[in-house]
Amino acid sequence: MKDEVLSQLHDLAKAFNKIDIKPVICGGLGIYLKFYSSKNEIELRATNDIDLMLTETQVKSQADRNAVLKTIKDDLHYVLRAQGQCFMFEKSPYDKLDILAPPIQGLTRENDNRVKLVKSKLHGRLTPEAQFIEEDLETVPLHNILSVNCNNNCEIQVPSAVNLLILKLFAFDDRYAKKDTERAQTHAYDIFVIAELSNRADYLQAKEFILRHAESDIIRRAKSVVLDKFDGIQSSGWLSVPRMSLAANLDVSQRNQKIEHAAKRLLRWFED
Numbered sequence: 001m002k003d004e005v006l007s008q009l010h011d012l013a014k015a016f017n018k019i020d021i022k023p024v025i026c027g028g029l030g031i032y033l034k035f036y037s038s039k040n041e042i043e044l045r046a047t048n049d050i051d052l053m054l055t056e057t058q059v060k061s062q063a064d065r066n067a068v069l070k071t072i073k074d075d076l077h078y079v080l081r082a083q084g085q086c087f088m089f090e091k092s093p094y095d096k097l098d099i100l101a102p103p104i105q106g107l108t109r110e111n112d113n114r115v116k117l118v119k120s121k122l123h124g125r126l127t128p129e130a131q132f133i134e135e136d137l138e139t140v141p142l143h144n145i146l147s148v149n150c151n152n153n154c155e156i157q158v159p160s161a162v163n164l165l166i167l168k169l170f171a172f173d174d175r176y177a178k179k180d181t182e183r184a185q186t187h188a189y190d191i192f193v194i195a196e197l198s199n200r201a202d203y204l205q206a207k208e209f210i211l212r213h214a215e216s217d218i219i220r221r222a223k224s225v226v227l228d229k230f231d232g233i234q235s236s237g238w239l240s241v242p243r244m245s246l247a248a249n250l251d252v253s254q255r256n257q258k259i260e261h262a263a264k265r266l267l268r269w270f271e272d
Contacts, residue, residue: 004094005029006146009050012097013142013156015075019067021058022139022157026100026130026167027051031190033140034158035197043245045189049096053159054117054124055134056104065120072097086123087114099123102130129170129218136160136205161198162206162269165191166218169225172237176229181240188240191230195262195269206269223270230266233259 009029016023025033028047035044059065072078078089078097087099101108101115101124108115108124115126137157159167172187198206213219229237233256243255250258 005047005050008095008097009156010142010146010154011076012050012052013154015071016068017154019071021068022155024053024055024058024133024137024157024159025050026053026133026159026164027098028186028190030158031164031193033145033156034138034161034164035193036140036145038197044193045186045245048094049098051098051100053127053130053133054099054101054122056102056107057134059101059104059107059117059122062119065117065122069120069122072099086116086121087125098125100125100127100130102127102133127167129166129222130163131216131218132209132213133159133163135163135209160205160209161194161202162209165194165206165266165269166222168194169222169230172240173221173225173229176236176240185240185242188237189242189245191237191266192241192246192259192262195266196258198265203265203269210270226266226270230263233263235263238263 009025012023027050028045029050032044032047054068059068072089076091078091078095080086081088081090081096089097089099099122101117103110103115103126104117106118108117110126113126114123116123137159139155139157142154142156158164168187168190172184172191175184175187210219210223225237229235232238238259241259243252243259246255246258
């Protein structure tokens, strides 16, 4: 992972911790942080930005919403990017921050691909598939990950493996439908990483989560994407995984074996 992104993460965590919030990190960086201890087994993808998910608990009150926005703009000095749509920030070409948020009843209003939090100037990229993002959040202390000086109380949170997976399944499906091959490949590789590096505890947690929300549209769509696009190594999802990204020392047959292993693991998560 690039030092600039990790330094940015450290500053973000410190600032949010001061207002008693552990920032919820999604996207490629969230996957990196979730599976950091397993990073020697499979190459974890580098990313150039931070995806920050706002949760209902974090923005319940107007004071909370104002504190979050003040932290982003005044304390951390982020400004809107040119095409920012009110939720894409930066403070240098290397420091990019995207704000995401699920629809929250009574707290958000939807407008195209973004949500606006009521009685505030705080916006987020509309992320309906993050409806259950607060379930099974995992706290990650940063002092074991970052090379910068970081006290033991500097913490962030990452979604559970199954929530990370759902975000990526939806993202892949959207990019694949738009024929955005490069981004579809990125999301497909992240799905491979999640399926391959999740441990038994992640699997059992995922099975309980999927059973608990089996009737939700989110789980139904996630299952549909898995069955339509990730049901075998010749399916469109697994064919989108860049084989050369898996490991430089593997031949074609070995890479396919890894894909097949991940495919079987993923199907077990969603089988009835």
